[in-house]
Amino acid sequence: EVILEVKGLNKIYKTAKGETTALKNINFKTHRREFVCVIGPSGCGKSTLVRILAGLESYNGGEALLDGKPITGPGRDRGMVFQGYTLFPWRTVKENVMFGLQMNNITTNEAAREADQWLDLVGLEKFANAYPHELSGGMKQRVAIARALVNQPRILLMDEPFGALDAQTRCKMQTHLLEIWRNIDITIVFITHDLDEAIFLADRILVLKAHPGEVMELIEVPVPRP
Ligand code: ADP
Ligand code: ADP
Secondary structure, three states: EEEEEEEEEEEEEOOOOOEEEEEEEEEEEOOOOOEEEOOOOOOOOOHHHHHHHHHOOOOOOEEEOOEEEOOOOOOOEEEEEEOOOOOOOOOOEEEEHHHHHOOOOOOOHHHHHHHHHHHHHOHHHHHHHOOOOHHOOOHHHHHHHHHOOOOOOEEEEEOOOOOOOOHHHHHHHHHHHHHHHHHOOOOOOEEOOOOOHHHHHOOOOEEEEEEEOOOOOOOOOOOOOO
């Protein structure tokens, strides 16, 4: 089952200095429950691609389809985790997760119950009433993951989520993320510049190769799981 389909996608940034082609003729498909990593050198368009998929950025031609429908903005069918801790410092862990819920007609009690369930999944149930500054880096990213999953999205988009963590914590978080991925019905698109990380996590790696001044080539590498 194909969840995500990108066809001939182009992105041009227009700035005062002129135009930058960030993506040119990108094509790929992602299947349900797949774990796809996107790697490539700095500036090759990885963030741009994921921001387009998140609906945070427009595109100039081509198609980006989620469940066959064009992506035209953000939606609760997509969860997003960034590198920086995007938690609200003045809200508790649980309130941060509840804030991610974009459902109408949901009572505060129901929202709290949903949040508890996802905090359980990331192993932070005991920290529901803590504030972000009381947590380690890895724990903060686990809260960000819970918040991204609370709407039960089809796809989890992650832009170098563990890039700011020390090596040991990053390693733990990779294992933790794989556990989550195995336990729920989620498709993950994960950006990293760390090839080891991509090989450990991915079913398939998309390599964005920039040819200076012209086309970005996308190379697909399958990664069989042991
Ligand atoms: P990566 O994530 O692979 O480092 P980006 O997607 O951030 O690459 O950037 C791709 C290209 O688009 C780069 O040349 C970058 O300078 C340019 N770019 C990214 N964001 C913007 C923006 N908001 N305005 C203008 N140019 C941008
Ligand atoms: P990270 O999530 O960044 O890898 P660690 O797991 O190294 O963080 O934990 C940082 C600190 O927080 C440690 O003292 C650890 O014992 C504590 N800690 C982390 N997760 C939990 C948890 N679920 N329950 C209790 N303590 C925890």
